[in-house]
Amino acid sequence: MESTFGLLALSPPGWGGTLLIALWASIRIAVGAFGIGLVIGLAGAYGKIYGGPVLRDCLSVYTTMVRALPELILILLLYFGLTDLLNRALMALDFGRIQISGVVAGIIVLGVVQGAYATEILRGAILAVPSGQIEAAKAMGMPARKVASRITLPTMLGLALPGLSNLWLIATKDTALMAIVGFNELTLATRQAASTTKAFFTFFIAAGLIYLVITLLSTWGFARLERWARRGDPPRQTGGR
Amino acid sequence: MSIATTAPPASITARAEAIRVEDLHKSFGPHEVLKGVSISAKEGDVVTLIGGSGSGKSTLLRCVNFLETPSSGRILIGGEEVRCRGDGTPADRRQIERIRQSLGMVFQQFNLWTHKTVLENLIEVPVHVLKKPKDEAIATARKLLDRVGLSAKENAYPAFLSGGQQQRAAIARALCMEPRAMLFDEPTSALDPELVGEVLAVIRSLADEGRTMLLVTHEMKFAREVSDHIVYLYNGLIEEEGPPDQLFGAPQSARLKQFLKSVS
Ligand SMILES: Nc1ncnc2c1ncn2[C@@H]1O[C@H](COP(=O)(O)OP(=O)(O)O)[C@@H](O)[C@H]1O
Ligand SMILES: [Mg+2]
Numbered sequence: 001m002e003s004t005f006g007l008l009a010l011s012p013p014g015w016g017g018t019l020l021i022a023l024w025a026s027i028r029i030a031v032g033a034f035g036i037g038l039v040i041g042l043a044g045a046y047g048k049i050y051g052g053p054v055l056r057d058c059l060s061v062y063t064t065m066v067r068a069l070p071e072l073i074l075i076l077l078l079y080f081g082l083t084d085l086l087n088r089a090l091m092a093l094d095f096g097r098i099q100i101s102g103v104v105a106g107i108i109v110l111g112v113v114q115g116a117y118a119t120e121i122l123r124g125a126i127l128a129v130p131s132g133q134i135e136a137a138k139a140m141g142m143p144a145r146k147v148a149s150r151i152t153l154p155t156m157l158g159l160a161l162p163g164l165s166n167l168w169l170i171a172t173k174d175t176a177l178m179a180i181v182g183f184n185e186l187t188l189a190t191r192q193a194a195s196t197t198k199a200f201f202t203f204f205i206a207a208g209l210i211y212l213v214i215t216l217l218s219t220w221g222f223a224r225l226e227r228w229a230r231r232g233d234p235p236r237q238t239g240g241r
Numbered sequence: 242m243s244i245a246t247t248a249p250p251a252s253i254t255a256r257a258e259a260i261r262v263e264d265l266h267k268s269f270g271p272h273e274v275l276k277g278v279s280i281s282a283k284e285g286d287v288v289t290l291i292g293g294s295g296s297g298k299s300t301l302l303r304c305v306n307f308l309e310t311p312s313s314g315r316i317l318i319g320g321e322e323v324r325c326r327g328d329g330t331p332a333d334r335r336q337i338e339r340i341r342q343s344l345g346m347v348f349q350q351f352n353l354w355t356h357k358t359v360l361e362n363l364i365e366v367p368v369h370v371l372k373k374p375k376d377e378a379i380a381t382a383r384k385l386l387d388r389v390g391l392s393a394k395e396n397a398y399p400a401f402l403s404g405g406q407q408q409r410a411a412i413a414r415a416l417c418m419e420p421r422a423m424l425f426d427e428p429t430s431a432l433d434p435e436l437v438g439e440v441l442a443v444i445r446s447l448a449d450e451g452r453t454m455l456l457v458t459h460e461m462k463f464a465r466e467v468s469d470h471i472v473y474l475y476n477g478l479i480e481e482e483g484p485p486d487q488l489f490g491a492p493q494s495a496r497l498k499q500f501l502k503s504v505s
Pocket of ligand 1: 269274292293294295296297298299300301
């Protein structure tokens, strides 16, 4: 026991501090990617529902491709492909090469992946909003933007949150895939700690517990949010089935 | 022919036209639902549309506030013509929004916003679209809720109200806009029979205070009592129209006679 606490101590030679810094990096990537995913998803959902045929086709290619390919391949493709493309463009314009920071790259890459799933989740939720809710708003002279922000989005939130909650949990775990491009997030840091100290069990269980705590806190938070979003739902019939 | 003897009484001509529909056509794809309908409601008039299911009553009402885009024809609200492009779609989004704000629409299915309390439903557009001060909007809303007998329910969500209460709240929501005219599309058709009366009472009080209304209803007795003019639609055309006593008392067309027999 003594040695376990020693290994996990916050300051060296303990690895706790390293793990927490890596955890912080993971959380930043997950939050950023989820946020970008929501923005892409909202734009994508509205584009798929109300956009012209060209826009709709483009969005379909995006959501189908992203959802078809394994995330690991997407991350390698987007990470190396995008940085390479960016640097070529910069070289052509006589700027020097740049090194994209791991956090920024992670947020963008995972955000693009999350956006594809969010597009479908939000599209389904928007279409499930009863048309009468939107007609009442239009009939009172609400401009389209206001209808979206004040009526459609709040109404579809309760329908979208279970899917979005899943997506967030996937985001927290997909950060581990950033280890493949050498980004120092929680999983990579855990592996380094484990292989340096040979205390594999200690560190992987510690990392597992951290992911579990993130999941439990998130589930609790999303459940509260959903209860609030569904505050106007009709009372549930209880008993019988 | 002397002009003086044929001119209508001054009391009629003096009132401005609130709603005017001229030769309205509306098709959904190949299916022509309205085939040239003209109606007019002067300020203070209650004009009631009756007719069988699918005759185009809702479509006509929805064209008046452009929830449906007319295929052809003219629509004038308070003398102002809605400008349209060549394809019939409204040319000016702002104009449509302004006109919709002046027409309070009440739907068969109430359509209160489910995620807002009754009071929030009432102040939504005044505060967030018309930018009225919130306390002013709340004061107006409370007055109207009191009028429709829902003061005790201002903090309830719509799903927790009866159908009759929801429809009364929806009427109050429309009144919050201080509309020039009201459009009712079968406001009592989704209600249990015992709840119809409380909603009709509210609508009657609006008619009594001289509000302009376009009303679609199957409540023939009520229509006869409150209306100034009845329009019987059949298959997208006006089959017969006139004052209620004439239309219900001495219907001319065979179809109207048949229709009145079927609903009584
Ligand atoms: N959005 C729509 N698309 C296609 N057909 C429609 C649409 N709305 C109404 N219709 C058709 O138009 C006809 C008239 O409908 P409606 O105006 O609702 O009749 P009413 O209100 O008199 O019962 C019906 O045959 C209906 O099926
Ligand atoms: Mg109808």
